[in-house]
Amino acid sequence: MKNALIFGLTGQDGTYLAKFLLDKGYNVSGTFRRTSHKCFERLEEISIFDKVTTIKADLADYGSIQSAIKKSMPDEIYNLAAQSFVGASFQQPILTSDITGLGVLRILEAVKENTPDAKFYQASSSEMYGNYIGIKNEESPFIPRSPYGVAKVFAHNISNHYREAYNIFACCGILFNHESPLRGLEFVTRKISWTLAEIKLGKQKKLKLGNIYAKRDWGFAGDYVEAMWMMLQQKNPDDYVIATGESHSVEEFLTLATDYAGLGDWHDFVEIDQSVMRPTDIEDLVGDASKAKEKIGWKSKTSFKELVKKMVEHDIEYHKSHSLSF
Numbered sequence: 001m002k003n004a005l006i007f008g009l010t011g012q013d014g015t016y017l018a019k020f021l022l023d024k025g026y027n028v029s030g031t032f033r034r035t036s037h038k039c040f041e042r043l044e045e046i047s048i049f050d051k052v053t054t055i056k057a058d059l060a061d062y063g064s065i066q067s068a069i070k071k072s073m074p075d076e077i078y079n080l081a082a083q084s085f086v087g088a089s090f091q092q093p094i095l096t097s098d099i100t101g102l103g104v105l106r107i108l109e110a111v112k113e114n115t116p117d118a119k120f121y122q123a124s125s126s127e128m129y130g131n132y133i134g135i136k137n138e139e140s141p142f143i144p145r146s147p148y149g150v151a152k153v154f155a156h157n158i159s160n161h162y163r164e165a166y167n168i169f170a171c172c173g174i175l176f177n178h179e180s181p182l183r184g185l186e187f188v189t190r191k192i193s194w195t196l197a198e199i200k201l202g203k204q205k206k207l208k209l210g211n212i213y214a215k216r217d218w219g220f221a222g223d224y225v226e227a228m229w230m231m232l233q234q235k236n237p238d239d240y241v242i243a244t245g246e247s248h249s250v251e252e253f254l255t256l257a258t259d260y261a262g263l264g265d266w267h268d269f270v271e272i273d274q275s276v277m278r279p280t281d282i283e284d285l286v287g288d289a290s291k292a293k294e295k296i297g298w299k300s301k302t303s304f305k306e307l308v309k310k311m312v313e314h315d316i317e318y319h320k321s322h323s324l325s326f
């Protein structure tokens with residue numbers, strides 16, 4: 001039985017990946033941060049909390065990273081941990097650089113010193129392309145437009161460097177946006193599906209959004225975690241773009257979601273909120289995942305429409321059965 005260690009187990013992707021690896025028969029360990037509140041909701045929502053080993057570790061803290069690696073003795077390490085919200089990276093650029101950028105170097109050093117034969121996956125991002133215009137593949141330049149994007153470029157480059165200099169089996173998945181009913185509430189897709197459900201059930205009146213003309217290449221997170229695993233099963237380590245190949249605007253997502261929620265015309269309840277606009281934003285991101293298709297046999301399975309429907313239906317059901325109380 002293989003051992004896998006997931007940094008960022010408690011996040012959207014960590015949860016889907018843990019489920020995927022458990023189904024493949026792996027022993028799954030994953031890290032969580034100490035918080036004053038519950039942080040295992042996602043694992044509980046898909047009923048896998050009691051099937052994984054949880055280890056406390058913070059990417060700011062080398063000792064805890066090393067100890068997570070020594071405890072789990074992994075064959076495969078997936079780094080999904082990050083300050084992952086682009087919007088917050090403008091307000092907390094130093095923290096973002098430390099966790100999303102330098103944190104990856106801390107893991108790589110711990111791997112080099114303790115388990116140099118372990119395979120390593122790094123969660124790179126389409127946000128690294130930033131201002132680069134046109135369809136993006138593995139050869140396209142990185143011109144990041146946010147502190148988050150800059151930190152991810154560092155993490156990507158240092159992972160490539162450890163592959164070249166120390167022979168670490170390091171793969172970077174350059175993933176475009178992927179969403180799900182487990183997506184964090186501040187990301188635009190989930191903010192929309194969640195708030196529409198609240199509006200439908202009379203718990204909310206308004207939905208406040210920023211740049212609704214921005215376009216993203218949106219896939220389903222459940223499809224994307226499979227690509228992470230596939231990369232580590234290849235003979236040689238490499239980097240791959242993972243994307244659907246089509247982009248849609250926030251406005252299109254909103255229109256479709258409003259339709260699925262049966263709420264009529266979104267102009268009746270949407271307000272544009274200047275406070276969520278970013279100092280710099282990326283207008284359009286579309287990925288070309290041909291290399292992943294040819295070399296590892298991965299392709300996106302869930303359509304844009306299916307994704308929107310899945311998220312809206314989940315959140316309406318959720319709000320029907322839960323009343324939040326604090």
Ligand code: NDP
Nearest residue numbers: 008010011012013058059080081082084123125175177178
């Ligand atoms: P989430 O924000 O849902 O999860 C991030 C994870 O990182 C959480 O488990 C979080 O813990 C953990 N984390 C945050 N800060 C620290 C820290 N200081 N030390 C240790 N762990 C920490 O992100 P996703 O699951 O959506 O994304 C997974 C990875 O993929 C991230 O690196 C993200 O940047 C990257 N990515 C995501 C894409 C997407 O569209 N989802 C696209 C491309 C890349 P906690 O639960 O305590 O907050």
Ligand code: GDR
Nearest residue numbers: 084086125126127176177186187188209210211212214276
């Ligand atoms: P992104 O995702 O920045 O692409 O990063 P997000 O959903 O935050 O924004 C997508 C686009 O929507 C616009 N937008 C809004 N965004 C938010 N969050 N809230 C709003 O109200 C709103 N209104 C409009 C944004 O300006 C942006 O243009 C995600 C994260 O998962 C990263 O970790 C990952 O690396 C990239 O995707 C690929």
